[in-house]
Amino acid sequence: MPQVLVPTVCPYCGAGCGFFIAVEKERATGIEYMPEHPASEGSLCSKGNAALEILYHPDRIRTPLKRHGDGWAKITWEEALDLVAKGLGGPLKKYGPNSIGFFASSKCTNEENYLIEKLARVLGSKNVDGCARLCHAPSVVGLNRTLGAAGMTNPIRDLANSKCIFVIGSNLAENHPILSRWIHRAKDSGAVVIVADPRMTHTAWMADVFLQLKPGTDVALLNGMIHVIIKEGLIDREYIAKWTRGYEDLEQAVIDYTPEKVAGITGILAGDIIRAARSYAISPASVILYSMGITQHSTGTDNVQAIANLALICGHLGREGTGVMPLRGQNNVQGACDMGALADFYPGYRKADDPETIEYFKAAWGVDSVPLGRGLTATEMIDKAGVGAIKAMYIVGEDPANSDPCSQNVRAALDNLEFLVVQDIFITATAQLADVILPAAAWAEKEGTYTSTERRVQWSAKAIEPPGSARSDLDIICDIARRLGAQFNYPDAASVLAEINRVVPQYGGITRERLDDFGLIWPCPNPEHPGTPILHTQGFKFSEGRATIVPVSYKPAAEDSSWDYPFILTTGRVAVHHNAGSMTRRSPSLLEREPDLFVEINTFDALRLKVADGDEVTVTTPRGETVAYARITDRLKKGVAFMPFHFPGTNILTSEVRDPEAMIPEFKVSACKITRRD
Amino acid sequence: MPVYVDISRCIGCRSCEVACKRVHGGRGHVNVHFAGDNASVPVFCHHCEEANCTKACFTQALHKVGERTAFDVEKCTGCGLCRLACPFGVVWTDKIAHKCDLCEGRETPACVLTCPANALSLDFELASRRARTRAALAVAHGGRR
Numbered sequence: 023m024p025q026v027l028v029p030t031v032c033p034y035c036g037a038g039c040g041f042f043i044a045v046e047k048e049r050a051t052g053i054e055y056m057p058e059h060p061a062s063e064g065s066l067c068s069k070g071n072a073a074l075e076i077l078y079h080p081d082r083i084r085t086p087l088k089r090h091g092d093g094w095a096k097i098t099w100e101e102a103l104d105l106v107a108k109g110l111g112g113p114l115k116k117y118g119p120n121s122i123g124f125f126a127s128s129k130c131t132n133e134e135n136y137l138i139e140k141l142a143r144v145l146g147s148k149n150v151d152g153c154a155r156l157c158h159a160p161s162v163v164g165l166n167r168t169l170g171a172a173g174m175t176n177p178i179r180d181l182a183n184s185k186c187i188f189v190i191g192s193n194l195a196e197n198h199p200i201l202s203r204w205i206h207r208a209k210d211s212g213a214v215v216i217v218a219d220p221r222m223t224h225t226a227w228m229a230d231v232f233l234q235l236k237p238g239t240d241v242a243l244l245n246g247m248i249h250v251i252i253k254e255g256l257i258d259r260e261y262i263a264k265w266t267r268g269y270e271d272l273e274q275a276v277i278d279y280t281p282e283k284v285a286g287i288t289g290i291l292a293g294d295i296i297r298a299a300r301s302y303a304i305s306p307a308s309v310i311l312y313s314m315g316i317t318q319h320s321t322g323t324d325n326v327q328a329i330a331n332l333a334l335i336c337g338h339l340g341r342e343g344t345g346v347m348p349l350r351g352q353n354n355v356q357g358a359c360d361m362g363a364l365a366d367f368y369p370g371y372r373k374a375d376d377p378e379t380i381e382y383f384k385a386a387w388g389v390d391s392v393p394l395g396r397g398l399t400a401t402e403m404i405d406k407a408g409v410g411a412i413k414a415m416y417i418v419g420e421d422p423a424n425s426d427p428c429s430q431n432v433r434a435a436l437d438n439l440e441f442l443v444v445q446d447i448f449i450t451a452t453a454q455l456a457d458v459i460l461p462a463a464a465w466a467e468k469e470g471t472y473t474s475t476e477r478r479v480q481w482s483a484k485a486i487e488p489p490g491s492a493r494s495d496l497d498i499i500c501d502i503a504r505r506l507g508a509q510f511n512y513p514d515a516a517s518v519l520a521e522i523n524r525v526v527p528q529y530g531g532i533t534r535e536r537l538d539d540f541g542l543i544w545p546c547p548n549p550e551h552p553g554t555p556i557l558h559t560q561g562f563k564f565s566e567g568r569a570t571i572v573p574v575s576y577k578p579a580a581e582d583s584s585w586d587y588p589f590i591l592t593t594g595r596v597a598v599h600h601n602a603g604s605m606t607r608r609s610p611s612l613l614e615r616e617p618d619l620f621v622e623i624n625t626f627d628a629l630r631l632k633v634a635d636g637d638e639v640t641v642t643t644p645r646g647e648t649v650a651y652a653r654i655t656d657r658l659k660k661g662v663a664f665m666p667f668h669f670p671g672t673n674i675l676t677s678e679v680r681d682p683e684a685m686i687p688e689f690k691v692s693a694c695k696i697t698r699r700d
Numbered sequence: 701m702p703v704y705v706d707i708s709r710c711i712g713c714r715s716c717e718v719a720c721k722r723v724h725g726g727r728g729h730v731n732v733h734f735a736g737d738n739a740s741v742p743v744f745c746h747h748c749e750e751a752n753c754t755k756a757c758f759t760q761a762l763h764k765v766g767e768r769t770a771f772d773v774e775k776c777t778g779c780g781l782c783r784l785a786c787p788f789g790v791v792w793t794d795k796i797a798h799k800c801d802l803c804e805g806r807e808t809p810a811c812v813l814t815c816p817a818n819a820l821s822l823d824f825e826l827a828s829r830r831a832r833t834r835a836a837l838a839v840a841h842g843g844r845r
Contacts, residue, residue, distance in 0.1 A: 052722075052723075053722065055810075055813040055814065057813070062816075064813055064814075065715070065813065065814055065815055065816045065818075066715060066719070066814045066816070067713050067715045067814075067816050068713055068714045068715045068717065068718040068719075070715075070814075071715060071718040071719045071722050071814060072718050072722070195711035195712070195713065195817075196711075196712075196713060199711060199713040199715065199816035199817065200816040201816075202709075202711050202816055202817040203816055203817050203818045206709050206817055206818060207818075209834070210830055210833060210834055211837065212834070212837045212838065212841060222737060222738060223738075224711045224712050224713070224738060224740075225711075226738070227711065227712075227738040227739070228711070597712065597713040597714060598714060598718075611718050611721055611722070612718070615714060615717070615718075655737050656737055657737045657738070
């Protein structure tokens with residue numbers, strides 16, 4: 023039988039790299055590169071190269087399972103779906119629709135996320151959310167408020183046109199490696215690269231100016247840069263006058279953020295702050311890239327707004343080589359947000375508390391009622407499950423028991439549910455707590471669209487059949503919906519996409535037929551529209567086309583080092599693992615390169631703690647303790663420690679304090695102590 | 701036609717390692733080495749002009765074909781002399797010898813195609829050409845940018 027090459031989209035980060043899966047005799051046998059791909063030019067990082075390893079992993083769930091004593095009993099799909107219908111339907115009738123919660127999945131297709139959103143709303147539940155809550159919820163709030171659109175403003179390859187690239191709170195060299203090719207290309211034509219991070223990452227290695235700030239002081243740094251730019255008259259007066267409102271307030275708000283004062287807060291030299299500010303402001307085209315280092319803070323929304331302010335006063339938006347670029351961590355977290363898998367939005371970012379939205383979706387979906395108002399966010403649902411207000415949950419492709427902060431509380435909360443159904447490809451820590459586990463198809467075993475971080479909607483084809491009796495998430499959701507009395511008659515992903523074309527204006531012209539050549543970038547309102555790679559070229563979608571400058575002031579992180587907990591623990595990723603690690607920790611060629619949880623400690627601190635490289639240490643926070651191997655390094659300043667969050671141990675430690683608006687937990691700053699284990 | 705490395709571009713992501721291992725049935729020939737906290741460089745067969753491994757190999761299993769240091773698996777006795785002879789530690793003996801074969805049968809080696817940072821290429825001049833262009837641009841513009 024000949025080899026067939028099936029085009030697909032990488033299932034890991036949000037960069038949206040394409041590659042071909044070589045299929046022989048209905049088995050995925052290899053990967054071939056796709057040099058024509060506009061974002062990746064055929065390159066693939068280590069995770070992409072290892073993507074096929076999870077498909078035939080022995081841990082794949084092959085049949086539906088139900089809890090049976092301490093273990094699991096294999097059951098038929100009929101029985102499983104009946105159990106789910108009873109488990110969700112019971113509380114629905116008894117306690118009302120808001121007693122059940124839904125987690126959509128940023129690993130699933132747009133079509134599947136749309137159906138989960140629709141299922142929750144049609145059943146009357148406001149509680150549908152996803153892991154975007156844990157990554158870019160502040161970007162959705164902050165950028166919608168300031169610029170009127172949440173998403174990368176410019177495509178990835180446009181980075182090559184930039185003359186100043188400012189990376190803050192993103193280790194893109196490890197997390198979105200293919201971006202580095204575009205940054206290097208910009209450097210070759212003379213661009214300056216500024217990196218701000220508490221840790222000297224591989225991204226910092228690319229930098230001309232490296233700003234090593236104390237974790238959680240981003241607003242101070244950004245306001246300090248704005249102060250310098252205003253004081254030195256480097257603002258774009260024409261742009262401010264034409265396209266923004268609220269500049270005067272900003273001028274007042276940053277008056278105290280002198281470089282000297284900011285140096286005291288952030289620990290960066292005043293001269294470096296001035297250098298970075300000048301470079302960013304005077305360049306003809308500057309871009310800001312940011313990621314979890316900005317958002318995962320109790321001041322996440324403020325951080326995002328400060329970034330938007332900086333871009334707006336310099337007029338670095340709406341042109342080639344400029345922009346504000348939130349880098350998304352999952353292959354479809356952008357799409358999941360677009361499809362409304364957020365408690366405060368319906369599909370297409372229509373506000374849930376707007377009566378017009380409700381009328382629109384009642385008509386679009388042909389139902390009598392859909393709920394008005396903001397529901398519980400992912401983090402709040404867990405809280406409410408803990409106190410018994412949420413009775414049943416349907417979790418699709420997410421692992422909150424590993425990925426949420428203070429994970430022991432999450433486990434207790436999920437244990438408290440009357441009924442939990444988890445749909446996944448592996449038995450994750452969350453699935454361990456379920457009453458019923460439904461085996462889902464992995465990305466290569468189903469078809470549908472994924473929206474990458476640059477808003478590119480790409481079609482991923484089905485390459486192989488799922489293992490055992492596993493089924494695509496789309497089919498499972500439709501079956502559950504039908505058993506709960508909703509009319510979900512979608513034979514395939516294309517039929518759902520056709521409905522999305524009608525219901526979500528940004529996706530209006532993104533039809534199945536147009537997606538064969540590397541997809542389209544939304545907004546794409548009609549079938550003739552070529553897509554919109556660069557946003558805000560003609561102003562913003564507020565009155566008079568003006569963006570809003572929202573001044574913010576620096577607030578310290580919720581936790582600081584103290585006598586009992588002398589270190590600040592910050593978390594992040596490494597190149598060979600992805601998120602909670604349920605896939606990469608099962609991928610042999612990735613796991614062998616980073617097999618264990620480690621904690622990076624500064625050389626001086628290690629000396630004081632009498633810890634040598636490779637020693638086992640206990641890291642303790644008020645929430646709990648975890649064991650890790652010490653890695654002695656000068657990447658971090660004194661008093662700061664770093665742990666990757668790909669291993670279950672890390673989120674036992676992290677702080678539950680949340681951003682009051684976006685409800686994102688402050689993963690990046692927790693006070694901790696480190697002791698050697700003897 | 702060996703693979704050349706632009707060290708200033710390597711981001712230590714180890715994609716080449718994983719890709720090499722993938723296309724060679726689980727046995728990779730690239731190792732990314734880290735110097736200090738951040739500098740990194742992939743190390744693999746240089747395809748030396750005067751290759752010590754070929755001199756040590758008494759069966760001529762390792763031999764020169766043009767620029768390439770080729771390997772004939774049929775002739776290998778697994779003696780391990782090539783491993784000792786290689787000054788860079790990039791030939792291994794695991795029953796028989798294995799080393800970078802420049803992905804025989806593929807138009808371009810997998811590591812070159814997969815490198816996210818464009819650090820690997822088949823063009824000996826590329827790294828220096830990039831450096832010269834950067835310098836020339838800086839001079840022309842009176843500074844970087």
